[in-house]
Amino acid sequence: MERELILKLNTGTIYAQLAKSRKILVQGVEIMLHEGESLALIGETGSGKTMTARSVMRLLPSNVKQEGERICYRGEELPKGKKLTGLTGTEIVYIPQSGADSLNPSLTVQEQFQDGMRKNRIPYLKRRLKTDQILKEVGFSDPQKILSKYAFELSGGMAQRVTIALAAIGEPKLILADEPTNGLDKKATEEFFSLISHLFPNAAKLIITHDISVARLCDWAAVLCKGRMCETGSAAEVIGNPWHPYTQALIGALVANGLQETPVLREQAGNCPFYQRCPKVGERCKEEPACVQSGDRKCWCNRQ
Numbered sequence: 001m002e003r004e005l006i007l008k009l010n011t012g013t014i015y016a017q018l019a020k021s022r023k024i025l026v027q028g029v030e031i032m033l034h035e036g037e038s039l040a041l042i043g044e045t046g047s048g049k050t051m052t053a054r055s056v057m058r059l060l061p062s063n064v065k066q067e068g069e070r071i072c073y074r075g076e077e078l079p080k081g082k083k084l085t086g087l088t089g090t091e092i093v094y095i096p097q098s099g100a101d102s103l104n105p106s107l108t109v110q111e112q113f114q115d116g117m118r119k120n121r122i123p124y125l126k127r128r129l130k131t132d133q134i135l136k137e138v139g140f141s142d143p144q145k146i147l148s149k150y151a152f153e154l155s156g157g158m159a160q161r162v163t164i165a166l167a168a169i170g171e172p173k174l175i176l177a178d179e180p181t182n183g184l185d186k187k188a189t190e191e192f193f194s195l196i197s198h199l200f201p202n203a204a205k206l207i208i209t210h211d212i213s214v215a216r217l218c219d220w221a222a223v224l225c226k227g228r229m230c231e232t233g234s235a236a237e238v239i240g241n242p243w244h245p246y247t248q249a250l251i252g253a254l255v256a257n258g259l260q261e262t263p264v265l266r267e268q269a270g271n272c273p274f275y276q277r278c279p280k281v282g283e284r285c286k287e288e289p290a291c292v293q294s295g296d297r298k299c300w301c302n303r304q
C-alpha cells in the first residue's frame with residue numbers, strides 16, 4: 001500500500017533582516033517525508049537545521065523572514081494562524097532540545113495533561129485512564145507521583161519522557177524533534193528512539209541532530225552546510241558512504257572532536273557552502289554546485 005505523503009517542504013529563502021541588509025540563513029532546502037518515515041537533518045551548529053524545522057511550524061523568530069516557501073502538509077498547503085494552531089499539539093508536534101523547555105514551568109504535569117486532553121477532545125471520563133496508560137508506556141511506573149511535579153522537579157530524561165507522553169495524547173502525523181537527545185546518554189538516546197517508534201509508528205519524523213549516531217537510527221538523512229543542502233539519501237548510505245566533502249568532514253570529525261568546525265582555508269568564491277573549508281576544491285568549484293543523483297541519493301558538488 002502506498003504511504004501517504006505527510007510533508008513536502010521547500011524552504012524558499014529564510015533570512016535574518018538586519019538594519020541595512022539581509023543575511024540568508026537557509027536557501028532552497030527540500031524535504032519529503034511519508035508516513036512512518038524518519039529523516040535526520042544533519043549539520044553543524046548554525047547550518048540552518050533548526051530554522052528549517054521551525055519554518056514548518058511557522059515558528060521563526062520575529063527578525064527572521066521567509067519568502068518563496070512551499071509547505072505542503074498531507075497534500076495541501078499548510079495553513080497559517082488559527083488553523084495551524086489547531087494542528088499544533090494534535091497532528092503536528094514539536095519536541096524541543098530540552099524537554100523542560102517545552103513544559104510550562106507554572107503548571108504541574110497533571111495540569112498540562114488536562115490541557116492536552118482538552119485540546120485533543122478526549123472525553124472527560126477517559127482522561128484519567130488514558131493519562132495513566134500513556135505515562136506507564138513512557139516508563140513511569142507510578143504515574144500519580146509524576147503528575148504532581150513541576151518541570152523544574154524533573155531530570156532531563158524525565159522531562160523528555162513527559163514531553164513525549166504529552167505528544168501521545170493525540171495521534172500526531174508529523175513530529176519535529178530538535179536535538180531531542182542532546183545531553184542524554186547513549187541508553188537514554190536509544191530509549192527515546194525506541195519510544196517514539198513504538199508510540200508513533202505511523203508518524204513522519206523530522207529529527208534535527210548533529211549526532212551521527214542518532215542520524216544512523218533514521219531512515220533518511222539530509223546534510224546541511226550554511227543553510228544549503230549538500231547531500232541526501234538513505235541514512236545508511238549517506239553515513240556509510242558519504243559523497244560530499246562536507247559530509248565526509250562531519251563524519252571524519254565525529255569521534256575525534258565532536259563535529260568541530262574545519263578551519264577556513266580560503267576566500268569564498270562561487271556558491272558552494274563548503275568552498276572556504278573544502279580540502280578537495282578544484283577549478284569547477286567556483287560554479288554553482290551541480291546535483292548528482294542516483295535513485296534517492298542526491299549530492300551537490302562539482303568534484304564528481
Ligand code: SF4
Nearest residue numbers: 272278285301302303
Ligand atoms: S563543489 Fe568543490 S568546494 Fe564545494 S564541496 Fe564540492 S569539491 Fe568542495
